[in-house]
Amino acid sequence: MPTLPSSGTPHSDDEPHQDRELAESFGADAGRYDRARPDYPQALVDRVVAESPGTDVLDVGVGTGIAARQFQAAGCRVLGVDVDARMADVARASGVDAEVAPFETWDPAGRTFDAVVSAQSWHWVDAVAGAAGAARVLRPGGRLAVFWNVFMPAPDLREAFADVHRRVLPDAPLNPWALGPLDAYEPLSTKAADGMRQAAAFDPPEQWRFDWQRAYTRAQWLDQLPTHGGTGRLPPATLADLLSGIGTVIDTFGGGFTMGYATVVVTAARTDSA
8 A cells, every 4th residue: 555546556567667747756755754654674784784895875766865864874975865855854864865766767876886776656757768777777787776665554443444534535546454455566567577587687586575563553554644645635524534534543453453463575786797
């Protein structure tokens, strides 16, 4: 469900990067996004750094800098690129250097990097053009790593959330909680890997997975729900009904719960001959 269209699944024509209005909607409440969205497993950051030839990192779709700050803390020098100036402003305020442009048309001005990463945002980039752009700025052996956090709730919690969505959004084309947790992300991962292959500049793509957990209070969970693309664009009354219903569910779980996450990664190293 994170950062996907309103159905909780990829765009109906499997080209979410063409939905620029939705792609640029997250900056409407950039402060909430930065405050409420989860970060990423330290093991992921450590592995990307360990398998890259150096510590110069380009973060595509840097957003408010959540992942960028983690790479900085691991000793990397990070430059971010984002299409939304509001998100980039928050990233800069937190100490992340960020430039504003769609990655497909961004000018690297001769700069090169040891790793190109994209956290929760590669589906807003054309997969083939994005991979080719990454190859152009990566040093030989440099690594492209794109990744998403996937909700992995306990079955009883998932069904309770699904019931709320059925009641509040009966006409939604798909219920995100009624899907298998990883189902919505398989097309994104496949498309990312295909883009890397078509760029003809990378070793065969690999898929990594990191499982972890985060505890949420009722307030914390309700704070992050409007940061998801489709949810945040619901009519105010509908959003209020959704938040009220989800809040009631959390109350029945004791006022908080632990959400399981799987962070799924598609990654490839740039070939020396590219």
